[in-house]
Amino acid sequence: MDKPNQNEFKPKIVGFLCNWCTYAAADLAGSSKMEIDSALTVIRVMCSSRVDPNLILTIYFNGADGILIAGCHPGDCHYGKGNYFTRRRYAQMKQVFETLNLDPGRLQLSWISAAEGNRYAEVVNAFTEKITALGPNPINQSSLF
């Protein structure tokens, strides 16, 4: 096996996955033996709307390079309308990051249904690629934060 290059930046990404859709999609992608980048650490939540802004910020300030929130497609929420609230909260959070110019690209919201194992692998790999290009979270480089 090739020894990984020491200088190469390997991002750390945290994903909040909805139990009913995206988490099942992750399972499906795994059991279908799709290639999924190992940068993503998964946290299972019962609904994407459970992800409070403070959870995102906790992870951001603890140095994650990217944060993914993924749930059912709008209209398909297991609980009826949870993901509509997720969407509003995310829009607000992203706006705060944009106004302060804090790399809003490090946040991503994705809709992935339980049947979309393919799409799960694509989204995770594409997001990892994007974060790798963005580089490390500046939080990690300064003790002032």
Add this chain to the structure above:
Amino acid sequence: MSKMLTTDHGADKSVVDLLRFLLDTEKVSGVLTLRKTNTSGSLDYGLLTRSQELDRAVPLMPVMPANAAQSLSLITPTQKPIAVVVKPCELRGFVERIKREQGSLDNVLTLSPTCGGVIPLDTYIKKSKDNLTKDYYKQVKAGEIPESIRPTCKACEYFVPMTADITVSVVGEQNLDSKCRFILNSDKAVSMTEGFGSVENGDLDAKILDDHLKKREKEKKALFESIKFKQDGLDGMIDVFGKCIGCHGCSRVCPICYCLLCDFESRNFDQNVSLFEKELEQKGALRLPPDTLFFHLGRMSHMSFSCVGCGQCTDVCPADIPVASVFKKIGENTAALFDYVPGKDVNEDIPVLVFKEEEFKELGE
């Protein structure tokens, strides 16, 4: 056309007279107003139930010892009718609190001036009060923005109360010392003031207010430019919030932050030594107290869309951080996402409790 009530006394006296009238005729059983605490001129809010207590009242004093929205939550819902004299942003703050089930406008008659702005408490306490208010009113009467007021007040475009029962015309009133105009915006206002004076048709002077609004908008632009939002990202944040000592005073005085136990003061933020060790290993240094920038970003992402820009947070900050100016900017952007104006309509829900199916289609990659 609204109904208007005119008196032949100065604004301050007229408002006190009206409050006295309401108490004496038992139309209300109490009034909430600013009053003088002692002869040296310190102020507080008082809920007064006897009309002789009104001798101390200075309802229109341009000072905010506390955001009255918080005080109103303490005394409402009320079974007995009360009248309150609050500033437009305090009223808006209270409306935001009502949406969060922290009070009620039932049995409350609201009086609010067209607001010339508020003098920072610090300035008010330290400087000669007579000169300060004299200069203030000179500029307010001329429809100018007083120099002494809070930076966020200078930049405030909502100086005309949105939901007040009675609006007291102050901004741009040349004859403020000898005349006072009350605009009666609701049926309740008309019936409550019946017998106090003659009512005719009339309204605020739109031209004067428009001109004043243009000046405020100009100030707002300058205020936002003075804080470098876009340039530096995290470094910029450290420039602004690096001085924070973590006292959480800004959230304590905030009319919107009503939570009895703020997440940032809960066990969730009890510090864990192992976390520090990890951070030290990674960065070689640790900022103490920790989580100060986190705290401000957390507040922004929780309640900025409801920020009424009262400026109380900047006023109390011991480290002179322009908290309110930053929140005003952030709040404007987050509220705009949902076409939301905080404090405009008490029947509207706060944006995170409702949604439309056909919005933000572009989100979700």
